[in-house]
Amino acid sequence: MxxxxxxxxxxxxxxxxxxxxxxxxxxxxxxxxxxxxxxxxxxxxxxxxxxxxxxxxxxxxxxxxxxxxxxxxxxxxxxxxxxxxxxxxxxxxxxxxxxxxxxxxxxxxxxxxxxxxxxxxxxxxxxxxxxxxxxxxxxxxxxxxxxxxxxxxxxxxxxxxxxxxxxxxxxxxxxxxxxxxxxxxxxxxxxxxxxxxxxxxxxxxxxxxxxxxxxPYRATVYGQLVESTDLWKLHDLYNTEKEVLDEIRLVPEGMDSAICVKRQQFSMHCDALEEDIKLLSEPFKVFDFDFWRRPDSHRVTKLSVQATDTGAVHAIISWWSLQLDEKGTIFYSTAPKWISCPSSVEGFNSSISWSQNWCDHWKQCVWFIPKKGLSLLKDEEVSLLAVHTDTSISYEMKTLSQNLELEQSELSAQKYQITLLPEKIALYSDVNWRCSMLKAIKNAMKQKTPSLCVVVDDSIFLAVALAHLAKGSHVLSLFPGLQEKGALYLQAVATANGYSKDHVEVQKMSELLTSQSSLEKQIDLLVGEPFYYGNNSVLPWQNLRFWKDRSLLDSILSEGAVIMPCKGLFKACAMSLPDLWHSHQCLQHVEGFDHSVVNSTLGACGGSPPGQENPTLPFSVWQCGKSKKMSDIVTIMEFNFLKTISPCSGKAKVEFITHGKCHGFVLWIEWVMDAEESIVLSTGPEQRYWKQGVKLLKEPVAVGSHRSATTDCHSADIETSFDPSTGDLIVEYAFL
Missing domain, CATH: 3.40.50.150 (Vaccinia Virus protein VP39)
Structure with a gap:
């Protein structure tokens, strides 16, 4: 390092x-x-x-x-x-x-x-x-x-x-x-x-x-123009939101960069998106970096790229190739699977295998093209400007008639602008998610006309939706991560969403507790997604900060106050995850050198001493290579948000439904938004907007359903306990 x-x-x-x-x-x-x-x-x-x-x-x-x-x-x-x-x-x-x-x-x-x-x-x-x-x-x-x-x-x-x-x-x-x-x-x-x-x-x-x-001797960065609806939805909230029929506008007309992603490259396993990717160019070389001589801090290169098909360029996918020896016989590439080898490598030895074993430490990178992308006709030339600094690479692109790159001065001038992760941008334009959230808010308001509504987390959507729907209520957002930036944003989009600027405000938790102690107005509606700005790679139960915050506000909740979500269901599913497991398996000899002494410290699978379990780690399962559900989904325990935070535990039996190797348990929370449990929002492995917790087994276990006449394990007991004093959640299991 x-x-x-x-x-x-x-x-x-x-x-x-x-x-x-x-x-x-x-x-x-x-x-x-x-x-x-x-x-x-x-x-x-x-x-x-x-x-x-x-x-x-x-x-x-x-x-x-x-x-x-x-x-x-x-x-x-x-x-x-x-x-x-x-x-x-x-x-x-x-x-x-x-x-x-x-x-x-x-x-x-x-x-x-x-x-x-x-x-x-x-x-x-x-x-x-x-x-x-x-x-x-x-x-x-x-x-x-x-x-x-x-x-x-x-x-x-x-x-x-x-x-x-x-x-x-x-x-x-x-x-x-x-x-x-x-x-x-x-x-x-x-x-x-x-x-x-x-x-x-x-x-x-x-x-x-x-x-x-x-x-290494040299590194070469390559790029390729692609069309992908999935990638487009990860950054263009302004245009994707237009397809949503509700009246909420997080990015109103004329404010198309009010919520956006950072202008940077995002690392991603692009092979997981291969079915949605349409290639619009051949791979092209962007930069060479020679290790054997002093590099420049800043370079600009102009490229002319020919379109190989008609379509809209939504992103540039990039990767790099290492030439490790001076003569150019040893290479390593982070290219996606659809690339056999860089055609521009001189003296490339075709006998070298470029097939990849899945790994997570190096991925591909995605650079989003602003707005709806750049429309191209087959054989049309694209002018591409690539710039590198000490630590990053960026792109600008245009045809003879179009230039989609936003002026940086325009972006920096907007004090209310909020940058979010691509997954959050895509979630905020998801029709089903928005519909569920709005329905939950409307149902809550039917139970009790709220005088004071509080958004305890950093949910921009809930803050705007409440201000829009609860016209006679005062909306207060705690915005623990967004703070002043969030306040400026809510003021900027007020008119477009039909609420007055004095209808909503941002206040810190400490200020709310102090001010409300002397006021008669209490909280009638307390809501959260839950989402905390800056918590980018957390385990699902670390979003139980919502429960902690709700508990802190317990003394100023009105009688019959509505809490949304009202419950959390802790879910589990046994899965086959061969690529992820092998990337975390215990080390023995690495190119002839004994590395077994690191296994315990690095949390390796296999070979660990009795009583020592592998840590549960956050992953987006859909990007973890090959995966397969080996059991039905079970509910292990519930978190009751109608009461203050407390220790809780649970146990469930997992029944296997197919034959194969189980590599671990995937864990997540489903947020129950209403008391009738008619609106339940999942953050499970089939979803792309959240990370799940993955508990890898010490060793893969052969499993099968009860119908199979094998000696494989047919079920497993899984037990969990949550400690609110530390935020830790312990997971234990036993195969039967």
Missing amino acids: QCLFPKTLNPQFFLRSFNNTRSKAFTVRSMSSGSRMFQLKVDPLTGNSEWVVIEEDEASGDATKQLLANTSYLDMFNDTRRNKAYREAIEKTITKPCHVLDIGAGTGLLSMMAARAMDHGDSAESSGSKGMVTACESYLPMVKLMRKVLHANGMHRKIRIINKRSDELEVGVDMPSRADVLVSEILDSELLGEGLIPTLQHAHDQLLVDNPKTV
């Missing part, structure tokens, strides 16, 4: 930067106290966060293990194509003793490959000279894990570990001399997001000899 953080402690900077790192913690150096790690600790039920200092002797505790289990290290080490490509390239590049620098060393895999290559080099014995490997790793828990791995492989005397960022290294202090060879893997799905360019710049300026050897 390599992450270039500033030397001053600025939590807001770190929060933004963490989107592009493999782990949500960082290490700083102190002259007086050695290495310390600052870990961001977030209370899922309050949203409160704080930076906690973890001393070196605490870096292997349970909290750190949970943190490491949520990283992509395990998935990365199970990527056999990646590991083999690096090993072969290192063996071809390092043929004699030299000084090797490994930046972002992780467990030390590449460092060990380099040390072994020097031991086996042609001239190592005859020359009598000794090489050395400097392993640079900034993340303290990973440094501790690396030491264990090096000891297990007898490599601890051959590799010098430096617990610093690479831009903190000094020749003559941390390194005796400049390095002859650089090996590194500091790449994200976009290629640049982990700080590749500034890392290489500093390395070439301060740490490497002139004309060094590097592994």
Whole structure:
């Protein structure tokens, strides 16, 4: 892991930067106290966060293990194509003793490959000279894990570990001399997001000899124009909302960018969308990045792309290819499955397999084309402008008659503009979801004409819908994440949605509790989706913050106040998830190096000690490769939001309905919006707008239905318990 953080402690900077790192913690150096790690600790039920200092002797505790289990290290080490490509390239590049620098060393895999290559080099014995490997790793828990791995492989005397960022290294202090060879893997799905360019710049300026050897040697970014209704719905709320027949307008006429996605690339498993994707061009090369020379911070390239079919360009799908060796015989690609190999790679060896085993640490990237996309005729030329900065790549495109790119100055001038994740944009234009929400609100208002309505979460839709429908009520949104930005937005869209600006306001929870204690007006209607702005990768039960917030407001609820949702149903389904399970299976030998010591810390499936369970992790199941339901859906327990938050537990028997291998249980919450349970909104695996919790088994279990005459397991008991003091939910199971 390599992450270039500033030397001053600025939590807001770190929060933004963490989107592009493999782990949500960082290490700083102190002259007086050695290495310390600052870990961001977030209370899922309050949203409160704080930076906690973890001393070196605490870096292997349970909290750190949970943190490491949520990283992509395990998935990365199970990527056999990646590991083999690096090993072969290192063996071809390092043929004699030299000084090797490994930046972002992780467990030390590449460092060990380099040390072994020097031991086996042609001239190592005859020359009598000794090489050395400097392993640079900034993340303290990973440094501790690396030491264990090096000891297990007898490599601890051959590799010098430096617990610093690479831009903190000094020749003559941390390194005796400049390095002859650089090996590194500091790449994200976009290629640049982990700080590749500034890392290489500093390395070439301060740490490497002139004309060094590097592994990888070069990276090439490719793109392809596509039409996809699913991708269009993920960003264009203005036009998709026009197809909805209700009277709510989250993005009114003339305010088409009031709610939008960030102008950035989004990582995504595009193979999961293949049936909805129509290719409108051949793949085209965008940028080359040479590791063996100092890169530029900023480049612009103009491309002319010919349409291969008629359609509307909704997005540019991009990926990258690594040329790992100088001669160009070893490659690795993150291309989608429909790409066999980049046709523009010179000297490409057709014998190299480009078929992919599913992995989650690298995906494809999607750049959305604004509005309804760019209409093209077959053979029409598209002018494409690609720009890269230190950390990202962006695009502008046009034909001779069209230019769809929004002016950046126009976007920044709109103080009320709110950026949401693509999944939330798509949800807000979903006809069925909106219809259910509006029906629930109308049913609630029939029970009791509300004087005061409170939206406890960051639901923009509910705030606007309530203000529109409850004309005689006062609507108050807590907007814990949106705050002032949300207030400006509600004021901006008031006229278009038929409510007065003084009809709705935004207030903090603390202010509401203080002000209402002296007022007679109490809350008659309390609602939530639930949705909390900034909770992008959380487990389903971490949205039970809604229950916590409702409980805090209990004293100022009126008699007979309506709570929506009124109940949460905790659901489970046994599933076959072979790709996801194999990407998290326990490690033994990775390209000849024993990694079994990392399994427990990284939460690997299989091989774990008795009593130690794999952590439950958040995933969008529809993007997890092959999947199949192995059982009916069962309800394990209920969360009663009509009462204040309390511990709860439940148990259910899962009956298997088909024969095959079960790899785990998928868990989610269905939100019951009304007392009659006529409106129930699911966040299950068939939905694309939410993440589910996935409890992977230690080992896959052969299962079958009772009708099958096999010795396979026919059922399983699954038991859960929820602790509101910590927000933790424990899942236990037993196959019968």
